[in-house]
Amino acid sequence: MKHTVLVTGASSGIGMELARLFAQQGHNLVLLARGRQALETLAAELQTQHKIAAQVLEADLADPQAPAAIVQELGRRNLHIDVLVNNAGFGLMGPHATLDTQRQLDMVQVNIHALVHLTRLLLPGMLARNTGGVLNVASTAAFQAGPNMAVYYASKAFVLSYTEALHEEVGGTQLHVSCLCPGPTHTGFVSAAGMEGVGLFKLGAQSALDVARVGLAAFERNQTIAIPGLKNKLLTILGKFSPRYATRKIAQALNR
Numbered sequence: 490m491k492h493t494v495l496v497t498g499a500s501s502g503i504g505m506e507l508a509r510l511f512a513q514q515g516h517n518l519v520l521l522a523r524g525r526q527a528l529e530t531l532a533a534e535l536q537t538q539h540k541i542a543a544q545v546l547e548a549d550l551a552d553p554q555a556p557a558a559i560v561q562e563l564g565r566r567n568l569h570i571d572v573l574v575n576n577a578g579f580g581l582m583g584p585h586a587t588l589d590t591q592r593q594l595d596m597v598q599v600n601i602h603a604l605v606h607l608t609r610l611l612l613p614g615m616l617a618r619n620t621g622g623v624l625n626v627a628s629t630a631a632f633q634a635g636p637n638m639a640v641y642y643a644s645k646a647f648v649l650s651y652t653e654a655l656h657e658e659v660g661g662t663q664l665h666v667s668c669l670c671p672g673p674t675h676t677g678f679v680s681a682a683g684m685e686g687v688g689l690f691k692l693g694a695q696s697a698l699d700v701a702r703v704g705l706a707a708f709e710r711n712q713t714i715a716i717p718g719l720k721n722k723l724l725t726i727l728g729k730f731s732p733r734y735a736t737r738k739i740a741q742a743l744n745r
């Protein structure tokens with residue numbers, strides 16, 4: 490079935506690759522981010538290559554009014570969103586007490602509030618049409634506390650818990666709800682978070698395309714949680730059997 494897919498954070502990285510993969514499958518797209526130029530270039534590429542409709546929606550998800558305005562704009566364009574990909578997000582590295590207050594609050598707004606608000610506004614339509622679903626992008630950071638990235642790790646723990654709960658709530662319908670939990674991935678995330686040279690990335694990182702492929706495949710089979718890469722899977726399993734004080738100490742050592 491041909492769906493209309495809204496991808497947040499489609500202007501780069503994992504979101505851009507997810508948008509490309511959905512387009513390859515013939516789905517129409519709404520590409521959302523702040524960077525209009527990158528979105529327009531991507532929309533043109535996808536329309537030409539895959540003969541789909543791709544629209545651009547410029548929005549700043551750090552603005553608490555954005556989700557309602559986005560849904561209003563979708564209505565104005567007469568677009569029904571079947572699949573919502575909540576991918577937009579960012580991290581900040583540094584001690585909570587010294588990182589900029591507003592930037593950290595913006596992170597909560599983008600990574601949590603906007604994701605919840607958009608989902609809450611679009612889910613009823615999906616349920617009414619009984620098709621589509623939600624693909625949320627969390628992180629392997631969701632599985633333990635992350636000293637030196639406290640708000641980021643906590644925001645991703647929220648996304649994972651929220652998505653798991655939604656997955657169960659829509660059980661018995663045709664909707665799919667999945668959570669993609671990438672480990673270190675080569676994207677703009679590292680420089681945006683101030684993480685250049687950090688230990689975690691020295692262990693190796695995946696390409697955004699590989700991560701997006703895992704995310705789309707998981708969503709297609711309605712897999713609740715998808716962790717791309719064997720190393721990330723093993724570390725997550727190891728974390729499950731380790732005491733919490735140990736996992737947060739390891740995270741602290743890697744976040745340097």
Ligand SMILES: NC(=O)c1ccc[n+]([C@@H]2O[C@H](COP(=O)([O-])OP(=O)(O)OC[C@H]3O[C@@H](n4cnc5c(N)ncnc54)[C@H](OP(=O)(O)O)[C@@H]3O)[C@@H](O)[C@H]2O)c1
Pocket residue numbers: 497498499500501502503504521522523524525548549550551552576577578579580599626627628629670671672673674675676677678679681697
């Ligand atoms: N890269 C990693 O190692 C990694 C690991 C685990 C999880 N993740 C998660 O993967 C997701 C995608 O990140 P990425 O790695 O692909 O990084 P990225 O290349 O920096 O992409 C982030 C995307 O989010 C958008 N975005 C950021 N702030 C926004 C805002 N205020 N309003 C609207 N859009 C905003 C950016 O677009 P504009 O700047 O154009 O607005 C961009 O399209 C994030 O949720 C991130 O937490 C990444």
